[in-house]
Amino acid sequence: MIFINPKTDFAFKKIFGSEQSKEILISFLNALLYGGRSIIEDLEIINPYLAPKIQGIKDTYLDVKARLTANTTVIIEMQVLNLEGFEKRILYNAAKAYSIQLEPGEDYTLLSPVIALTITDFEMFQDLPQVTSNFVLKEKNVLTDYPINDLELVFVELPKFTKTLEDLESLADKWIYFIKSARQLETIPEIMAQVPEIRRAFEVANQANMTREELEVLEQREIYIHDQRNAIRLGLRQGIEQGIEVGREQGIEVGREQGIQESKIEIARQMLGVLDEETISRITGLSLEEVRRLM
Structure with a gap:
């Protein structure tokens, strides 16, 4: 089974x-x-x-x-x-x-x-x-x-x-x-x-x-969750990398803060077209205005 x-x-x-x-x-x-x-x-x-x-x-x-x-x-x-x-x-x-x-x-x-x-x-x-x-x-x-x-x-x-x-x-x-x-x-x-x-x-x-329709919806939900996880991982990784680079140029603390912000922005970019703007805002912590500018 x-x-x-x-x-x-x-x-x-x-x-x-x-x-x-x-x-x-x-x-x-x-x-x-x-x-x-x-x-x-x-x-x-x-x-x-x-x-x-x-x-x-x-x-x-x-x-x-x-x-x-x-x-x-x-x-x-x-x-x-x-x-x-x-x-x-x-x-x-x-x-x-x-x-x-x-x-x-x-x-x-x-x-x-x-x-x-x-x-x-x-x-x-x-x-x-x-x-x-x-x-x-x-x-x-x-x-x-x-x-x-x-x-x-x-x-x-x-x-x-x-x-x-x-x-x-x-x-x-x-x-x-x-x-x-x-x-x-x-x-x-x-x-x-x-x-x-x-x-x-x-x-x-x-x-x-289960019916075929149920299995299709279930597959959509699993893909949705998988895509969100991957978007978050990619955003965090790229944000950290960018933060490290900025930190070398401007100092560790400044780089850290900018790295966090860049991480949020990259996560949001990965989710554009997949999630609505309210969900993207809730996941990343960006304001609705910031998400709309990215869109």
């Missing part, structure tokens, strides 16, 4: 956000949010996957949203590239999902909790050794919880997960291993197949069960 890569946002949404994925998503969320306990018994997928309508390489991410039985909203996102401003976007999306619950004049007591669960294919918190990190509102000095913990940010950093099949113990271990390694597998490992929802996730991820 050949499995699609769950780390691709399109594939992630198909596996966890399809209408038939409810049991898969319940198991996944119970594992990553509640230590494998059956806290979530039912949920509603708010924005279900509709293939092959998710098209176009200018989209930067495709999230999954669900409403739990306790009326808690969960936003689940798979992020492959570490873009500038990404941390702010996560916080913004969670705050926005919290605030739009109320119509003008409605009472604040009607607000329900929001959890933003983000899986990253890069390290976000280099000072934290754990794979999963949970952030909530606390008092700054004595770390006492805020009376209402309605906003929670949960991050799963895939590069920090180093367990092999033989090391898998918890349900969370198995789900994280599935996301990180399914693309390299040719069969469903026995230890994974013992969990019905994970076995079902492998079935959804099997390329043999």
Whole structure:
């Protein structure tokens, strides 16, 4: 069997956000949010996957949203590239999902909790050794919880997960291993197949069960991510080289600053015609005006 890569946002949404994925998503969320306990018994997928309508390489991410039985909203996102401003976007999306619950004049007591669960294919918190990190509102000095913990940010950093099949113990271990390694597998490992929802996730991820249109869109998404990575690498390399040369002529510090700026400009140039100007601005840190001048 050949499995699609769950780390691709399109594939992630198909596996966890399809209408038939409810049991898969319940198991996944119970594992990553509640230590494998059956806290979530039912949920509603708010924005279900509709293939092959998710098209176009200018989209930067495709999230999954669900409403739990306790009326808690969960936003689940798979992020492959570490873009500038990404941390702010996560916080913004969670705050926005919290605030739009109320119509003008409605009472604040009607607000329900929001959890933003983000899986990253890069390290976000280099000072934290754990794979999963949970952030909530606390008092700054004595770390006492805020009376209402309605906003929670949960991050799963895939590069920090180093367990092999033989090391898998918890349900969370198995789900994280599935996301990180399914693309390299040719069969469903026995230890994974013992969990019905994970076995079902492998079935959804099997390329043999996908339409030609879905496979074409998936290929577009993978090319899109690959092109972005290459553009960033090339821009950084050329920017560093230019910075070194300028540094020789004008002094190390001046060269360093100009090298950083040249790096951003080169990255932007590589992305012209591939991404829209807002995305290029967000990735490089250049202003929209600077990107438009390059265009």
